[in-house]
Amino acid sequence: MVALACGLGLVVDAWIHPPNISMVFLAAVLYSAIRHGLRPSLFASLLSTLLYNVLFLEPRYSLTIDDPSNVVALVFLLIVAILTSDLTGRLKREAAAAKVHAEANAALYEFSGKIAGIGRLDDLVWAAAHQLATMLEAQVVILLPAADKLRIACGYPPEDRLSAADHESATQAWIEGRATGIDTAFADGVRWLFVPMKSDRGPVGAIGLSRSRGDDAGPVFSPADRRLIDALADQTAVAIERIELAREMETARLAAETERLRVALLGAISHDFRTPLASIIGSASSLRSLWDRFDAETRTALLDTIREESERLNRFVGNVLEMTKLEAGRLTVNLGPTDLADVISTTMAEMARGMVQHKVELAAPPDLPLANLDPLLCRQIFVNLLDNAAKFAPAESKICVRLRADGDKIVVDIVDEGPGIPAEHLGGIFDRFFRVGSGDRRRAGTGLGLAICRGFVEAMGGTIAARNRVDRPGAVFTVTFPAASVRTPRMME
């Protein structure tokens, strides 16, 4: 480059004064500073000064200088050339640093973007480990505390054990909140660099990184790597904390829900279990105390009351137990091809004594396909639905149970002649502890019957809905079940 400047200088020498030719050399120095950095440009500065002196300053082709003003010019050329080299070099270094910085920021941004939307802890640590491993070209483990001990939550590439020394080192990083392992003062026998994950609420865990040592004796992870690692560890800690907070909130919500259920259950027991009990105890004690004063008919009526109310109480207890099973997810469903008409007519026969005040009818086509059902759960559903109809429909009214096939479904309508369901309650009628009316002024019942119906129906893949009759006051409960996809005996022939 200086040679080029030199040639150019010789060419233009004819037209311009020698002092101006120094500008050509300066351009050469500037260019080499931009292109090649500080050292080459310093070298160019010295070379330019020398050549300028030898080639263009009188006497030419010697290092001596006649004109003192030319000495000054030469010295300034040297100074300006060196300063320019330095300035340009610094600019270039800063640009390079800015580029690295921007890349790191972009990487962090990408990282936080990737882990921001993750809602499950397992997914998050996996994504974080994967990102760290990719960005740092290192092996990564993420350790989180479980029962006061650090455990490997995730490794990328998959890794599920650490040596005792490594584990101890990780624990130290986690508890003391500083980096341990390779590249640190706490490196004895440790293959990994462990950095702590910390949040405002305290230590979150530790991240371990490992890669093979390069040829030079420098650190395995450069200071730039370490800055990136620290930033990524912070972001991971924040993301983990976010998920843990969400989980705590969910736990609190569940606890509140359980508490609500418990309170409602206690309420149901204290109010609704006592109602049949009051009838039973009252009737029994009446018989005991006033036996002689009762006629035979009254005695029979009181004994019937005792039995009916005991059966009602038994249904309540059954419902509470079933609800508890549903709540705990411990419901066992034994699906099998079942004749729904048979199940319902058996249930109706069982309940006949308690429903003497109503006319209950069953209508089913003779060729009704089998449904895929658990007959025991099914029985419970219709006990509750019939009980519900009998509770609201007036004495002597008709309760119709109609079955039909509809495509691959079996549909059951239970139609009563009661007052129907207030429109505003149609949506909530299958909710737990829902009852038309509130406080103490409601019909006896645990408020569980219909909720259990829905739970059971859905457990068997069916649907349940309630609506009001259009032709007259009354409610219609519609239950659908999937038809059994088994071959009927005729098809097997």
Add this chain to the structure above:
Amino acid sequence: MAPHAPRILVVDDEPAIRRFLNSALTADGYSVTQAEDGRTALAAIQRDKPDLLIIDLGLPDLDGQDLIREVRGASDVPIIILSVRDDEAGKVSALDNGADDYVVKPFGVDELLARVRAALRHRIQQQGHDPIIRCGHLEIDLARRLVRCRGDSLKLSKKEFDLLRTLAEHAGKVVTHQQLLVRVWGEAHRHDNEYLRVYVRQLRAKIEADPHQPAYLLTEPGVGYRLKFDD
């Protein structure tokens, strides 16, 4: 005795409860009518003029408390409340609203019949002003301010006597803490329950054979006291 069989109106929305109450009360010599909700009850009161009401606090249409207030606004017919345990506040406000007594569901029919007799007797007493109340071994002469226990006359302080008299005037029926405090100590001491605790203990020491297992002066937890009355 009243010239006719006392008429009792049973107000409860549970048919099974009405059924056995009807049987038991009829067998015990009362004339029984039934109502399944507050509105029917108010109509029946107008029509039948019952001598006693048995009202369930949990009715489908009207709050039992409102029904009591409404009845009390027009008459002093004795009212017995059917309530559930754990609802001491409901019992107290029912009594404050003018109910005479309560029975906790579930209850034995003997307990209810005893309450019914106590409520009806109190009414007769109010009309007849019987000056001497006999209660097992206890004999209380209201006019002469004398108390005898198993024949021996007892020395009671003025407040002790006032307390016993208040309970005896309502013999067999519950009297709330506040009713006792206002009657014996005055309106200013309406909430000084500790007075009652002390005086009830003193009174029990004098009238009970075993003060730790009282046979006469019974505690109604969270509500008040009752002087047991055997008839």
